[in-house]
Amino acid sequence: MSGDGARGRGGRAGDDARRDAAGRQRGEARAQGRAGRTTAAPAQRARHGDPARGVAYDTLRAVADSDGYANLVLPPLLRERRIVGRDAAFATELAYGTLRLRGRYDAVLAQAASRPLGQVDAPVLDVLRLGAHQVLGMRVAPHAAVSETVGLARERVGAGASQFVNAVLRRVAERPLEEWLERIGDAADPGGDDAVARLAVVESHPAWVVRALRESLVGSGRSADELGALLAADNAAPRVTLVARPGLVSAQEVTAQSGAQPAGLVPTALVLGGGDPGAVPAVRDGLAGVQDEGSQLVTLAFAATPVEGPDVRWLDLCAGPGGKAALLGALAALRGARLVANEVQPHRVRLVAQALRAVPAGVVEEVRTGDGRAVGAQEPGAYDRVLVDAPCTGLGALRRRPESRWRRTPADLGTLSGLQRELLASAVAAVRPGGVVGYVTCSPHLAETQLVVLDAVRAAARAGTPVEVVDAVPVMAEVAPTWEAVGGRADVQLWPHVHGTDAMHLTLLRRV
Numbered sequence: 001m002s003g004d005g006a007r008g009r010g011g012r013a014g015d016d017a018r019r020d021a022a023g024r025q026r027g028e029a030r031a032q033g034r035a036g037r038t039t040a041a042p043a044q045r046a047r048h049g050d051p052a053r054g055v056a057y058d059t060l061r062a063v064a065d066s067d068g069y070a071n072l073v074l075p076p077l078l079r080e081r082r083i084v085g086r087d088a089a090f091a092t093e094l095a096y097g098t099l100r101l102r103g104r105y106d107a108v109l110a111q112a113a114s115r116p117l118g119q120v121d122a123p124v125l126d127v128l129r130l131g132a133h134q135v136l137g138m139r140v141a142p143h144a145a146v147s148e149t150v151g152l153a154r155e156r157v158g159a160g161a162s163q164f165v166n167a168v169l170r171r172v173a174e175r176p177l178e179e180w181l182e183r184i185g186d187a188a189d190p191g192g193d194d195a196v197a198r199l200a201v202v203e204s205h206p207a208w209v210v211r212a213l214r215e216s217l218v219g220s221g222r223s224a225d226e227l228g229a230l231l232a233a234d235n236a237a238p239r240v241t242l243v244a245r246p247g248l249v250s251a252q253e254v255t256a257q258s259g260a261q262p263a264g265l266v267p268t269a270l271v272l273g274g275g276d277p278g279a280v281p282a283v284r285d286g287l288a289g290v291q292d293e294g295s296q297l298v299t300l301a302f303a304a305t306p307v308e309g310p311d312v313r314w315l316d317l318c319a320g321p322g323g324k325a326a327l328l329g330a331l332a333a334l335r336g337a338r339l340v341a342n343e344v345q346p347h348r349v350r351l352v353a354q355a356l357r358a359v360p361a362g363v364v365e366e367v368r369t370g371d372g373r374a375v376g377a378q379e380p381g382a383y384d385r386v387l388v389d390a391p392c393t394g395l396g397a398l399r400r401r402p403e404s405r406w407r408r409t410p411a412d413l414g415t416l417s418g419l420q421r422e423l424l425a426s427a428v429a430a431v432r433p434g435g436v437v438g439y440v441t442c443s444p445h446l447a448e449t450q451l452v453v454l455d456a457v458r459a460a461a462r463a464g465t466p467v468e469v470v471d472a473v474p475v476m477a478e479v480a481p482t483w484e485a486v487g488g489r490a491d492v493q494l495w496p497h498v499h500g501t502d503a504m505h506l507t508l509l510r511r512v
């Protein structure tokens with residue numbers, strides 16, 4: 001099951017061996033009584049209890065109270081409190097894992113608690129969730145997970161609540177994960193005929209997301225039987241993948257600097273075994289970056305698609321924060337092309353400029369702030385290639401954004417797919433006949449992928465700027481030889497449980 005997967009994968013067993021029974025790290029120095037696990041002063045530790053658990057709790061509260069994003073809230077808190085190394089890794093797994101598996105743990109807690117969860121104050125419920133993840137999803141000894149979490153409750157939400165937390169977590173710790181999964185699955189699906197309801201609670205996804213992902217699997221030529229594996233993959237921490245930007249740095253150089261090893265699908269992608277990617281010299285200098293292998297693959301495939309005629313002016317229509325733009329910039333430099341990077345949000349435009357800092361002078365024609373929907377009318381037929389990496393629900397990157405599955409609603413689809421249609425229509429107008437448009441989402445939802453493309457092809461014909469779908473199979477054979485096309489489809493749909501990437505979608509279109 002994914003909870004086991006989350007703790008079993010990623011080589012954390014070594015870390016676990018070095019923690020004491022309370023989930024605390026026992027480095028050599030600490031074991032010899034020479035050092036604590038953080039740089040916080042002893043007085044501060046005594047006042048604030050376990051800093052790693054405290055930071056995970058504060059992250060959950062910020063996500064709940066201020067609509068924060070865990071991946072934006074947690075890193076600065078770790079820095080501020082000088083929590084580093086294995087402590088930081090422990091806090092990160094505790095916060096992110098708890099957020100991903102919230103639905104599963106709430107179902108467990110609902111059975112273990114003496115009162116309905118709706119009557120439990122939100123801060124107390126967050127403490128309980130953190131405790132449940134330590135007991136059921138991490139290798140923390142149950143008695144220690146309970147006592148440390150009770151300590152956290154006493155400190156943050158009061159003595160009365162801590163007794164309640166103690167009682168509930170003791171009940172949670174009475175059964176192994178597998179038994180809880182049976183129980184919560186049976187409670188959600190008493191008749192044994194509602195696989196979606198069972199998977200939703202066991203694999204901790206909203207039911208509408210489970211249904212949508214099942215449709216996406218089937219619609220992209222895969223089997224609905226893969227659904228459980230897909231959901232489980234969403235619950236595992238993603239590996240950290242680096243991109244060695246071609247022409248700026250070689251994969252071998254990045255490996256020599258970081259120990260990162262080939263990811264497997266595309267030659268630019270390397271998996272970092274551990275450590276801070278920002279400390280790798282090539283990353284610091286912008287020659288390499290942190291980028292999911294799926295993002296690299298769709299960018300490489302877009303750039304490798306043949307255009308008819310000149311191939312000198314490229315546009316990245318939705319460029320922020322600039323990961324794909326930086327890879328495109330590196331490729332453009334090698335191929336004698338120029339790149340325009342467009343983004344609507346000014347603060348993200350600054351990130352694009354930063355991402356492009358290592359691309360040779362003269363290659364980046366412009367990094368601009370603008371509404372991509374207007375570009376087709378403003379610059380008709382002005383580009384040889386246009387990439388539309390569209391704003392989307394992110395349902396393909398749920399493992400990376402731990403809270404997002406609980407925030408998204410089906411209503412988001414309506415708003416986003418309207419915007420996606422407009423952006424794709426603008427891209428089609430901005431590319432010249434013979435040129436190529438790449439339509440990319442980090443969502444596999446059919447309403448954001450195949451349906452948007454279908455409408456765009458029809459709309460383009462009506463608008464007098466017809467396009468055809470380009471078969472991605474020969475392009476993929478060139479950029480990712482191990483990739484296997486499914487069901488004769490011309491587009492590309494990647495999956496975390498199959499490819500180890502985000503569930504990125506790519507359709508290639510050519511103006512005729």
Ligand SMILES: C[S@@+](CC[C@H](N)C(=O)[O-])C[C@H]1O[C@@H](n2cnc3c(N)ncnc32)[C@H](O)[C@@H]1O
Nearest residue numbers: 318319320321322323324344371372389390391
């Ligand atoms: C999926 S992200 C792009 C990620 C980026 N290509 C990368 O690899 O780093 C979508 C981007 O589209 C931007 N966006 C949203 N609406 C837009 C519009 N009307 N015009 C241009 N960009 C837009 C968002 O601000 C966001 O930065």
